Amino acid sequence: MPEGKIVKALSGFYYVLTADGKITQCRGRGVFRKNKITPLVGDSVVFQAENDQEGYIMDVLPRKNELVRPPIANIDQAILVFSAMEPEFSTVLLDRFLVLIESKGVSPLICISKMDLLDEDAKLLGFADYYRSIGYEVLLTSTKEPEQLKEILPYLKEKSSVIAGQSGVGKSSLLNVLRPELELKTDNISSHLGRGKHTTRHVELMEINNGFVADTPGFSSLEFLEMEAEDVKDCFPEFVEKSHDCKFRGCTHLKEPKCAVKAAVEKEEIASYRYKHYVSFVEEIKDRKPRY
Ligand SMILES: Nc1nc2c(ncn2[C@@H]2O[C@H](COP(=O)(O)OP(=O)(O)OP(=O)(O)O)[C@@H](O)[C@H]2O)c(=O)[nH]1
Numbered sequence: 126m127p128e129g130k131i132v133k134a135l136s137g138f139y140y141v142l143t144a145d146g147k148i149t150q151c152r153g154r155g156v157f158r159k160n161k162i163t164p165l166v167g168d169s170v171v172f173q174a175e176n177d178q179e180g181y182i183m184d185v186l187p188r189k190n191e192l193v194r195p196p197i198a199n200i201d202q203a204i205l206v207f208s209a210m211e212p213e214f215s216t217v218l219l220d221r222f223l224v225l226i227e228s229k230g231v232s233p234l235i236c237i238s239k240m241d242l243l244d245e246d247a248k249l250l251g252f253a254d255y256y257r258s259i260g261y262e263v264l265l266t267s268t269k270e271p272e273q274l275k276e277i278l279p280y281l282k283e284k285s286s287v288i289a290g291q292s293g294v295g296k297s298s299l300l301n302v303l304r305p306e307l308e309l310k311t312d313n314i315s316s317h318l319g320r321g322k323h324t325t326r327h328v329e330l331m332e333i334n335n336g337f338v339a340d341t342p343g344f345s346s347l348e349f350l351e352m353e354a355e356d357v358k359d360c361f362p363e364f365v366e367k368s369h370d371c372k373f374r375g376c377t378h379l380k381e382p383k384c385a386v387k388a389a390v391e392k393e394e395i396a397s398y399r400y401k402h403y404v405s406f407v408e409e410i411k412d413r414k415p416r417y
């Protein structure tokens with residue numbers, strides 16, 4: 126039986142893309158409902174279809190991860206859009222997004238938009254350098270320079286990405302710059318699916334530069350609902366690197382003596398604001414009311 130990837134889900138139908146570029150409209154097997162299996166956009170599935178008729182999804186292959194909003198599976202990368210201004214750049218919000226994304230096993234690409242609105246960019250460039258120094262890719266963009274925005278394209282290759290960020294940071298503007306190429310490439314598929322003829326909200330993976338990008342922004346909930354306090358430290362890559370020198374294995378870098386992370390903060394090798402954010406996230410999770 127053929128395998129494919131669900132690229133769109135709408136009104137009980139799943140649109141399954143196979144390696145030959147064909148899309149087959151499928152329904153889920155009846156037994157899925159009984160077993161509470163809900164296929165998601167992004168799922169790799171096994172399906173059955175006879176001579177180009179409507180098919181049935183027979184099996185959903187194991188997921189690497191899944192997001193709730195938007196409902197999507199097997200995401201490799203989150204493009205975190207933060208504006209330099211309007212709304213103003215916030216390291217605490219960026220660190221929140223980074224922790225949530227790291228905890229889902231998704232790798233972040235930081236994109237700082239609206240660079241054209243800054244008169245004095247020294248402070249922001251300092252932040253960009255810090256995040257680069259701890260292993261993140263940081264792109265500085267402006268819609269005033271669409272060519273430069275296209276530097277994002279190589280990062281999309283062979284990955285499934287979601288775009289995330291606060292309202293107004295420029296997520297749609299970014300997608301619009303990336304889209305022309307997409308419309309050229311997937312013109313047949315779009316007309317086949319009747320894109321634009323319906324207004325129902327749905328999630329769809331768009332093929333861009335040999336990768337997929339979700340057309341609906343992700344990570345709209347920024348609460349650490351599914352996280353435990355002791356997991357937060359693993360979402361700060363520069364802490365993980367230093368933690369090998371902490372005296373205690375499993376050191377949480379809070380009250381333990383001979384903590385290499387706290388020592389690195391003292392020596393300003395780790396940014397003190399990052400450590401402060403860490404402590405506040407851990408407290409927030411510990412204060413969370415238990416859910417029954
Ligand atoms: N000067 C400048 N303005 C920008 C840039 N990117 C986006 N904008 C403007 O910022 C505003 C918000 O951009 P959107 O692309 O709608 O932002 P969004 O993140 O999609 O917002 P939501 O749909 O609310 O989530 C618009 O007025 C854009 O024209 C940029 O690089 N420079």
Ligand SMILES: [Zn+2]
Pocket residue numbers: 368371372376377378379381383384385386387
């Ligand atoms: Zn420690």
